[in-house]
Amino acid sequence: MKMNYIVDISNLTKNYSNFKLDNINLRIPYGRIVGLIGENGAGKTTLISLMLNQIKKDNGSIKIFGEDNIKEENKIKQKIGFLVDECCFHSCLNAKDIRKIMRSIYTQWNDAEFNSLLKHFNVDSSKKISELSKGMKNKLMLAVAMSHSPSLLILDEVTSGLDPVVRDEILLLLKDYVQQRQITVFFSTHITSDLDKIADDLAFIHNGKLIFYEPLQKLQKDYILLKCSKDVYQRINKEDIFITFCRENEYSLLIRSDSRYPNNIDVISTPTIDDIMLLFIKGDLMHDRVN
Numbered sequence: 558m559k560m561n562y563i564v565d566i567s568n569l570t571k572n573y574s575n576f577k578l579d580n581i582n583l584r585i586p587y588g589r590i591v592g593l594i595g596e597n598g599a600g601k602t603t604l605i606s607l608m609l610n611q612i613k614k615d616n617g618s619i620k621i622f623g624e625d626n627i628k629e630e631n632k633i634k635q636k637i638g639f640l641v642d643e644c645c646f647h648s649c650l651n652a653k654d655i656r657k658i659m660r661s662i663y664t665q666w667n668d669a670e671f672n673s674l675l676k677h678f679n680v681d682s683s684k685k686i687s688e689l690s691k692g693m694k695n696k697l698m699l700a701v702a703m704s705h706s707p708s709l710l711i712l713d714e715v716t717s718g719l720d721p722v723v724r725d726e727i728l729l730l731l732k733d734y735v736q737q738r739q740i741t742v743f744f745s746t747h748i749t750s751d752l753d754k755i756a757d758d759l760a761f762i763h764n765g766k767l768i769f770y771e772p773l774q775k776l777q778k779d780y781i782l783l784k785c786s787k788d789v790y791q792r793i794n795k796e797d798i799f800i801t802f803c804r805e806n807e808y809s810l811l812i813r814s815d816s817r818y819p820n821n822i823d824v825i826s827t828p829t830i831d832d833i834m835l836l837f838i839k840g841d842l843m844h845d846r847v848n
């Protein structure tokens with residue numbers, strides 16, 4: 558039976574000596590492209606590593622395709638394509654060697670698909686991993702992740718360190734691939750323009766806590782960014798303000814788009830993802846959660 562959520566994370570906790578991934582609850586419906594964002598050290602890789610059962614959790618549960626990600630790891634991983642920050646293959650292997658290995662791991666492995674992705678990405682299949690640039694390695698790893706008909710792609714920093722042309726190429730390919738096959742993608746990034754290009758939803762982690770998981774369009778429709786002086790700020794109904802951030806006497810406020818505010822506001826705009834992140838990280842939260 559198909560479950561409602563492709564990923565269902567409950568009360569997930571992981572403790573390190575100086576960091577806690579704290580009681581994460583996250584449900585991702587089928588067919589979404591979800592961007593995972595957060596500052597350096599927020600817990601993105603920790604969350605992804607837990608989903609892939611690469612590290613041990615301290616509490617909570619992770620269900621993927623409705624099944625426990627530890628008990629059913631082998632079964633689940635047949636349907637997941639993943640790319641983690643470090644290339645997990647020995648550097649003396651080339652794409653041809655990797656193809657042979659993958660054939661024996663994935664029941665749905667498709668040589669033709671892999672070859673066509675390598676061709677599309679211009680990756681020389683006879684070059685060893687150690688001879689490939691970072692961009693080429695990422696493309697190779699992405700081709701591996703996409704060549705066994707996955708239903709879910711989990712990608713940690715797929716575009717990091719890549720030039721804008723290669724980044725764009727990867728994002729376009731991902732978008733086409735997802736549209737054709739209606740799969741789900743969960744990817745972490747620091748590059749917010751990537752999210753504008755392909756993400757349906759944003760999951761935002763800050764200090765090990767999931768601050769929100771929302772459709773990007775909804776966030777940008779429901780909230781506006783106001784920039785104003787202290788004088789104007791004092792005349793705004795505080796109930797209407799979701800986040801306040803003050804720097805050098807200029808107030809940046811995230812407020813609900815249906816709120817009433819004085820008409821002599823200096824700047825009103827739709828918040829970018831960078832604005833939203835900055836306000837959540839640096840600002841004062843006036844209400845509990847995005848709703």
Ligand SMILES: Nc1ncnc2c1ncn2[C@@H]1O[C@H](COP(=O)(O)OP(=O)(O)OP(=O)(O)O)[C@@H](O)[C@H]1O
Pocket residue numbers: 573574575576595596597598599600601602603604
């Ligand atoms: N094996 C470990 N032992 C101790 N602390 C760890 C370990 N792995 C990660 N951490 C800590 O957990 C925190 C979260 O790290 P994580 O890599 O998940 O962050 P991130 O959001 O992916 O950061 P970045 O964007 O910089 O990649 C950091 O403070 C990191 O130092």
